[in-house]
Every structure is written in C-alpha cells, then in structure tokens.
C-alpha cells in the first residue's frame with residue numbers, strides 16, 4: 001500500500017477507537033470461521049439438516065447489529081447464523097441448536113433455519129421468503145404504541161422484494177412511520193436466479209420512493225459504511241421518521257444451501273467479488289492505523305478458532321431432546 005493510500009484509509013477510520021474497530025473485525029472473523037467449521041461438520045455427516053451459509057456477507061450482519069442497542073430487535077431468514085452471532089448469540093447456543101440439542105438457543109426445535117433468542121433481541125429465523133417483513137412491521141407498531149424507543153432491523157434478501165408480503169409489510173410500515181430498518185442483503189442471487197432476470201429496475205433502494213420514505217444503496221462489503229448507514233437509519237426511526245430501506249450490495253461466496261454447487265455464478269464475477277472480501281478489506285484498513293499490528297489480528301483469529309473448537313466438542317456431546325419434550329414450547 002502506498003503512503004498516500006495508507007493515510008486515506010487511516011483517516012477514514014479516524015473517528016473510531018481501536019477497541020470498537022477490533023470488535024467489528026472479531027465479529028466478522030467469528031462468523032466466517034463458524035460458517036467454515038460447520039461446512040465440514042455437515043460434509044462429514046456429523047451435523048444433521050441442511051445449512052444456508054453467509055460467507056462473504058459478514059459486513060452486513062455486523063455493520064447493522066453494531067448500530068443497534070441491546071434491546072432493539074432483528075428478524076432474520078433461513079440464512080441467519082451471521083445475524084445471530086452479530087446480535088450477540090453465543091457460538092455454543094448456536095452450535096447446540098444446529099446439533100438439535102436441548103441446550104440450543106431454541107432447545108433444538110428450530111435448527112439452522114430458525115436460530116434466534118428473544119432475550120438477546122433476535123426473533124427466531126423466518127424461512128418463508130419475505131415472511132419477516134410484516135412481522136417486523138407488527139413489532140414496530142407495538143414499540144410505537146408502547147413508546148419504548150426500540151427499533152427493529154428486518155433482514156431479507158433480494159428475492160424477497162417481489163413477494164406480496166414485501167409490499168404489504170412495507171406499505172404498512174410507511175403509512176404509520178414505523179421504526180423498521182428494512183435491510184435488504186442484495187447478494188445478486190435468489191437461489192440460482194440472478195437479480196437482473198427478475199427485476200426491471202435492479203436498484204432495490206429506489207423502491208422506497210414508491211412508498212414515500214427514504215432508501216439508500218450502500219457498499220455491503222464495507223462494515224463501516226454499513227454501520228454508519230444503519231446508525232442514520234436507527235436515529236431516523238427513533239425520531240418517528242421511519243421506516244428506512246437499506247440496500248446492502250454484497251455477494252454470497254457459497255451455494256444457496258449446502259446441496260448447491262453454485263455453477264451459475266460466472267468466474268469473472270466471483271473473482272471480482274472475492275477481491276472485495278469484507279474481512280480482508282477491513283483488515284487492510286485496520287493495519288493502516290498506527291495502533292493496529294498484524295499480531296493483533298492474528299491473535300483475534302487464534303482466539304476465535306479456540307472458541308469454536310471448544311464449542312464443537314461440547315455440542316457433539318450436548319443432550320438431545322427426549323419424547324417428553326415434544327409437547328413443550330409448541331403452540332399448535
């Protein structure tokens with residue numbers, strides 16, 4: 001990196017203290033390492049079910065959740081591991097859930113597609129595409145009526161935008177100025193379908209204007225840009241000026257689910273996005289500061305690896321539900 005580029009990168013992070021920035025880095029590394037580790041557990045056949053992974057999208061989860069307060073909520077999708085770790089769920093409660101254990105965050109009854117913990121501000125994942133949007137609007141209506149000052153950040157994919165539930169939930173949030181941050185993780189694909197095949201106008205943030213509120217497109221692989229956009233959106237929501245639509249441009253490095261070899265992503269497109277990896281880019285910007293050394297980042301990665309390994313060993317031996325558990329914590 002040239003001296004000039006170094007100075008520019010350092011200046012852009014100058015408003016933040018070292019501890020905050022290293023926390024963002026650690027959270028993103030935790031998500032990437034978690035996803036890579038469970039990929040092997042799944043391929044080995046050690047872990048049941050299927051998984052939808054978020055390698056490459058770490059900056060969206062961490063950038064948004066770092067802008068929220070502990071008592072704010074998020075809703076998520078089938079691709080929720082990163083959102084959960086960013087909102088403060090532990091590796092252990094998440095892994096235990098993936099292993100179907102009673103010590104999991106949903107007592108083993110949710111599995112990978114429904115991870116969450118209401119005590120930590122995460123509604124268990126909603127696997128119906130766009131299903132979280134009306135629900136988030138309802139939660140935000142409750143917050144408004146209770147004058148609680150809370151906001152809800154609702155994560156969904158580009159594939160959700162053409163669903164009826166998007167229109168219904170977004171319109172209701174708009175007419176009542178509800179405190180919802182609508183977070184569209186635009187990773188260019190809904191399963192194997194590229195966005196330009198299903199959208200005449202692929203700029204998703206433009207849709208906000210049709211409902212009469214503000215939308216913004218953000219570099220979703222830049223954790224600071226996402227954090228700042230989410231901070232602005234949360235402040236507007238708390239001031240009664242919600243909702244806000246954030247379109248976060250990012251890329252899914254893996255297949256849609258573990259069964260998908262992902263052959264439809266063109267090689268040059270993949271290479272271009274891999275070169276804009278959110279973790280590596282942020283590491284370079286951190287290293288341009290005088291108070292971050294390569295050893296600091298190595299130390300974080302080593303700590304994360306140890307944490308995950310310890311949790312994997314425990315999760316493999318975690319207690320499974322018994323027949324008596326079938327009738328607990330279920331509504332129907």
Ligand SMILES: Cc1ncc(C[n+]2csc(CCOP(=O)(O)OP(=O)(O)O)c2C)c(N)n1
Nearest residue numbers: 079127128129157158159160187189190191
């Ligand atoms: C209403 C509904 N239709 C279809 C599906 C099957 N399905 C699961 S994920 C998915 C693609 C979603 O793409 P996107 O919203 O872009 O999210 P991403 O997978 O990229 O995170 C589809 C079609 C579903 N779960 N719900």
Ligand SMILES: [Mg+2]
Nearest residue numbers: 157158189190
């Ligand atoms: Mg998508």
